[in-house]
Each structure stands twice: as C-alpha cells, then as structure tokens.
Amino acid sequence: MPENDLSEAVSLSQPSQVTSATQGAYNAIRRMILVGDLRPGEKLKIDTLKARLDTGASPVREALSLLTSDQLVERIDQRGFRAAPASQRNFEEILKLRCSLEEMALRQSIGNADDAWEERLVLSLHRMSREKSKISEAYEDLHKAFHMTLLSNCDSSILLKFCSQLYDLNVRYRYLAGRSLDYKTRNVGDEHAEILSAALQHDADLASERLINHYQKTGAFLRQSGLVSES
Numbered sequence: 540m541p542e543n544d545l546s547e548a549v550s551l552s553q554p555s556q557v558t559s560a561t562q563g564a565y566n567a568i569r570r571m572i573l574v575g576d577l578r579p580g581e582k583l584k585i586d587t588l589k590a591r592l593d594t595g596a597s598p599v600r601e602a603l604s605l606l607t608s609d610q611l612v613e614r615i616d617q618r619g620f621r622a623a624p625a626s627q628r629n630f631e632e633i634l635k636l637r638c639s640l641e642e643m644a645l646r647q648s649i650g651n652a653d654d655a656w657e658e659r660l661v662l663s664l665h666r667m668s669r670e671k672s673k674i675s676e677a678y679e680d681l682h683k684a685f686h687m688t689l690l691s692n693c694d695s696s697i698l699l700k701f702c703s704q705l706y707d708l709n710v711r712y713r714y715l716a717g718r719s720l721d722y723k724t725r726n727v728g729d730e731h732a733e734i735l736s737a738a739l740q741h742d743a744d745l746a747s748e749r750l751i752n753h754y755q756k757t758g759a760f761l762r763q764s765g766l767v768s769e770s
Contacts, residue, residue, distance in 0.1 A: 579625035
C-alpha cells in the first residue's frame with residue numbers, strides 16, 4: 540500500500556468523497572465522537588452542531604447520515620440522530636473482531652516484509668514517540684499511523700478498511716479508559732516497541748501475540764473499571 544494512500548487511512552480526520560461543506564462537517568463531527576467531545580448516546584441536534592461548526596443545516600444532516608454507515612452515529616427517529624452508545628458488550632465485539640482481523644493482516648504483512656515496509660514501521664514509531672502529549676489529537680493520528688503501518692503490507696485494501704474502521708470504533712473506549720490514572724500507569728510505549736521488534740524479526744507468532752496482548756490489556760481494564768455499562 541503506497542505511503543500516500545496510507546496517510547488517508549490513518550488520520551482521525553479521514554476525508555470522504557462528498558462536497559467540501561459536508562466533508563468539513565463529517566470530519567469535525569467524526570473527530571468529536573472519536574475523542575469523546577460528543578459523548579456516547581448524546582443526542583446530536585442539527586441546530587446545535589450547525590452553530591458549533593459555523594456551517595449550514597444541510598451539510599450537518601448529510602454528515603450525520605454518512606456517519607451512520609461508519610457506525611459512529613445512530614438514527615433515533617426519522618429525523619433525529621445520536622452518537623452511537625457505548626457498552627461493554629459492544630466493546631467486546633469490537634475487540635474480538637479487531638484481534639482476529641489485525642492478526643490476519645499482521646501475519647500477511649510480515650509474510651510480505653520488505654525494506655520499504657520496515658523503514659515505514661521504524662519511522663512511524665519514531666514519530667509517535669517524539670510526540671510529548673499522549674492525549675493530543677496529533678498523538679492519536681500518529682498512534683493510528685503506527686498500527687495501520689503494521690498492517691499496511693498485507694496487500695488487501697478491504698481488510699485494511701475494516702481494520703481502520705474497527706480502530707476508530709475502539710478509540711472512544713480507549714479515551715474513556717484513558718481518563719483513569721490507573722490506566723495511565725501502563726507503559727504503552729514499551730508495548731509498541733516490543734510489537735515492532737517482533738515484526739522486524741519477522742516473527743509472526745510473537746508479533747501477533749504481543750499485538751493481541753496490547754489490545755487485551757485495555758479490554759481487561761474496561762471490564763474491571765465499570766466505566767462502560769453492561770448493556
């Protein structure tokens with residue numbers, strides 16, 4: 540997957556093929572949902588979003604319709620919308636799918652390993668480690684870039700698209716977990732470095748084990764924290 544194509548897949552502000560006004564509203568609302576500025580289950584009022592984004596009602600409505608296909612927004616009646624709810628059951632489903640599909644993509648990427656992919660991997664981790672704030676939007680884009688670069692050599696655009704969508708669905712839960720001081724005691728940087736090391740060694744079993752363990756640690760924290768409802 541060419542690096543310029545990958546950049547579109549990794550950003551929280553991923554563009555859509557729509558008019559500029561709708562695209563701007565789509566990107567802004569999408570980002571607010573992912574980082575938690577719009578809370579799970581929150582009703583999304585057209586007039587409120589229109590004023591907040593300084594745009595028209597039509598672009599907002601069209602953006603919300605697009606976001607329903609991303610499973611980040613739900614229709615609550617013929618004309619109303621809300622941010623997709625969060626629950627333990629939903630997180631478990633996302634986590635299970637993410638582990639399965641990303642393991643498949645990672646194993647394929649390692650099987651196709653070449654110098655160009657390895658250089659992109661090392662560079663993506665370096666860029667992420669240089670970002671001082673681990674809760675900034677810049678860090679989030681770099682974090683997704685690292686994870687998607689791990690998978691980018693799998694030679695399957697459909698698989699990458701699903702992995703990217705699952706990453707986004709998971710982000711809200713990771714932000715929720717990240718509000719806890721206990722969660723912040725994890726050394727996530729070391730976890731990333733260990734995944735990278737195994738990938739560069741072309742050890743698909745170890746890299747997959749470390750990647751899944753990386754995700755399961757967040758899952759375990761959420762199960763114990765009570766931050767997400769069971770329903």
